Amino acid sequence: MPLGGGERVRRSSLRQQIADALREEVLTGRLQAGRHFTVKEIADSYGVSATPVREALVDLAAQGLLEVEQHRGFQVRRLTQADFRSLTEARVFVVEALFRDLAEHGIGDLPKDAIASVRRRAEAAARAARAGVLDVLIGCDLRFWRELSAIGGNPHICEFLDRVRTQTWIYAVPHLRALQDLSGVCWAGHVALVEAVADRDIETARELTTGYNEHTRALVEKLAPARS
Incomplete structure (x- = not known):
């Protein structure tokens, strides 16, 4: 009997791929400090569903790269x-x-x-x-x-x-x-x-x-x- 974890693995992998891609965008300055965006905007840009995007953005926020904006989405963190x-x-x-x-x-x-x-x-x-x-x-x-x-x-x-x-x-x-x-x-x-x-x-x-x-x-x- 299949374990049924394949979809979770694929989603986890996609989540990591999106997080890695966005991390690089922030690191190289293509996503500049103070830039606002929504889950939908990123999902549409990558052509994926909202769930792995939301998870990836939460991961990046936990790493201190993004800030969560209540009811607005996310913002690239401004460092002083x-x-x-x-x-x-x-x-x-x-x-x-x-x-x-x-x-x-x-x-x-x-x-x-x-x-x-x-x-x-x-x-x-x-x-x-x-x-x-x-x-x-x-x-x-x-x-x-x-x-x-x-x-x-x-x-x-x-x-x-x-x-x-x-x-x-x-x-x-x-x-x-x-x-x-x-x-x-x-x-x-x-x-x-x-x-x-x-x-x-x-x-x-x-x-x-x-x-x-x-x-x-x-x-x-x-x-x-x-x-x-």
Whole structure:
């Protein structure tokens, strides 16, 4: 007898696909901060029913990317400069927890293919940063940090760091796009960072991430108007 779960699986998959697509739209700035939309508008745009769209939008709201507007639909969250500062500070604490976990439990038993995969992500992110290809950089950078944080084995740290990093990118993107040439502007130390982690040199990893946070914060706050 069939279990009857096929439809739920398909709907769940569609829900995730829609959430991923909208997340990318927000991250790249194609859905700009403050943009209002309804479930019907998105459903019509993707040619799907309202149910998986509503579920996907609720998921994105829970991740802090959207705000629910009572009786109106959804709005892409507006992040302020104060939000950005708070998010970068939170990012520091989360990464510190990650490195502390690595230092306490070590990574000696980690399969070599896991480090190799993170290194490939690092190389791709660094290339995109040097070339100034922002959309590629965002995707590679987020995947790099997801894999790097997964080394620690704590899924809650991994999930929270991904959420914080996504939100900082959302704030930074429109300001970075104001520059005509982004070549070499964004931080490109991903390879050095993964090598430090692979060598179990946690102190160097901390120094690199501290430099990354300082670089990113100074860059974005220089580009962002004080009122934002």
